[in-house]
Amino acid sequence: MTLNRRLAAKAARLLPEHKPPGSPGLILEAALKLFAERGYAAASVREIAAASGLKPATIYGHYPSKEHILAELCRVGHEEQNRSVRAAVLNSGADPRDQIVAYVRAHVGMHTSFPMLAVVANAELHVLSAELGAATFSLREQSERLLGEIIQRGLDRGVFHVPNAWLAVAAIGGMGLRVAYWYSPEYRLEPHEVADVYAEYALRILAVKTDPSAGL
Amino acid sequence: MTLNRRLAAKAARLLPEHKPPGSPGLILEAALKLFAERGYAAASVREIAAASGLKPATIYGHYPSKEHILAELCRVGHEEQNRSVRAAVLNSGADPRDQIVAYVRAHVGMHTSFPMLAVVANAELHVLSAELGAATFSLREQSERLLGEIIQRGLDRGVFHVPNAWLAVAAIGGMGLRVAYWYSPEYRLEPHEVADVYAEYALRILAVKTDPSAGL
DNA sequence: CGAACGAACGAACGATCGTTCGGATGCGTG
DNA sequence: CACGCATCCGAACGATCGTTCGTTCGTTCG
Numbered sequence: 001m002t003l004n005r006r007l008a009a010k011a012a013r014l015l016p017e018h019k020p021p022g023s024p025g026l027i028l029e030a031a032l033k034l035f036a037e038r039g040y041a042a043a044s045v046r047e048i049a050a051a052s053g054l055k056p057a058t059i060y061g062h063y064p065s066k067e068h069i070l071a072e073l074c075r076v077g078h079e080e081q082n083r084s085v086r087a088a089v090l091n092s093g094a095d096p097r098d099q100i101v102a103y104v105r106a107h108v109g110m111h112t113s114f115p116m117l118a119v120v121a122n123a124e125l126h127v128l129s130a131e132l133g134a135a136t137f138s139l140r141e142q143s144e145r146l147l148g149e150i151i152q153r154g155l156d157r158g159v160f161h162v163p164n165a166w167l168a169v170a171a172i173g174g175m176g177l178r179v180a181y182w183y184s185p186e187y188r189l190e191p192h193e194v195a196d197v198y199a200e201y202a203l204r205i206l207a208v209k210t211d212p213s214a215g216l
Numbered sequence: 217m218t219l220n221r222r223l224a225a226k227a228a229r230l231l232p233e234h235k236p237p238g239s240p241g242l243i244l245e246a247a248l249k250l251f252a253e254r255g256y257a258a259a260s261v262r263e264i265a266a267a268s269g270l271k272p273a274t275i276y277g278h279y280p281s282k283e284h285i286l287a288e289l290c291r292v293g294h295e296e297q298n299r300s301v302r303a304a305v306l307n308s309g310a311d312p313r314d315q316i317v318a319y320v321r322a323h324v325g326m327h328t329s330f331p332m333l334a335v336v337a338n339a340e341l342h343v344l345s346a347e348l349g350a351a352t353f354s355l356r357e358q359s360e361r362l363l364g365e366i367i368q369r370g371l372d373r374g375v376f377h378v379p380n381a382w383l384a385v386a387a388i389g390g391m392g393l394r395v396a397y398w399y400s401p402e403y404r405l406e407p408h409e410v411a412d413v414y415a416e417y418a419l420r421i422l423a424v425k426t427d428p429s430a431g432l
Numbered sequence: 433c434g435a436a437c438g439a440a441c442g443a444a445c446g447a448t449c450g451t452t453c454g455g456a457t458g459c460g461t462g
Numbered sequence: 463c464a465c466g467c468a469t470c471c472g473a474a475c476g477a478t479c480g481t482t483c484g485t486t487c488g489t490t491c492g
Contacts, residue, residue, distance in 0.1 A: 004342060004346055023439080174395070179390070182386060261451080271472080
């Protein structure tokens, strides 16, 4: 179970709208897999090239540097996460409880659907220079603030009960983040099962009074 | 807030009982800081040597390889974590609820007290060969199994209510893990505050019926 | 047909990597 | 003083790193 691998997922996955056509897309996909499995610093441009069916020199015809490839992956990952949770919350009505459920479901869903993208976008982000990471930092802050605002609204309305809104953000965000490392499609658990259970956990953390007849 | 750093902590911390005297201790401490901030692959032996006040060649008089230094840090980190949670649980009586509180408090306490050690021991573990990582893997599995057994006992006794014990382990463990990345001693939050709140969150995740008069 | 162009490549650049080796230095013990 | 022993270091090893340069190739378009 606890194997000597960084994450359980074995295949890189990139949405068509985030994967440019042709060689740039192949490069991005190969880099995603290598960055996720070995880490940015331990993955060489030569390995990325080989995995893309190209030669190292060709990479630089499509990306100015190795760091730019990482920056693109981080941006894409955070963009997908931000887009996902924002859409989910907007579709969930005005009740903070529904919004939390929508947010956590989308957040966890992102980490089960794109585990490699999530791992790279979060664990390798610190490598980026302030300039190359600016877009990603902004997206990350947006998502975090959205969760914070939902929780604050729930507190103001008296439907949530936690001593510290920020600690709830950290706890709910943190447990979702970790999913990307252990989730594998060949698991006994379907993505929606994980998402549903984690959404329930989030409600419990926030001490929402639930219908006892709903059972476990 | 969301700065371009891997973790918020700024100083490496190593318990005296885990820090060998003399140069080996200095090397271990310097490597801890560099591995935590930049990652194992991005930190060079020359940097570790400079930070220890030594020359690169001297490192190899105390450790056979760079990987052995990481292996030692991972082992120390997981040993401290394992020792801490085991002691806490043993001191907490037979009630699974008390055991969960003790476990989570110790677990979170480890991540606030030794954030760099926790980050390195968890995020860089995958680098180690099966041989060099064996001791660490064993400790990690022990800790995880202990948490799983506590939760299972609580389920059997009917004091916990979750649909899936493993998902609860993942959620509770995951939210604690993440603390090491954002916690900083210069925060407004004391370590015990974080630990107490997270212990409460764990109880809520497990749907323990608490005294409503206890407030938030 | 021939000019223009983007994509891909072979080869090499300087830099840095982990690591090794032989020797210098200091110190406690005979 | 002479010795053994551990510590430390200067210098260098081969390997690999990210990146660049000049060129070749196939396609497109006038």
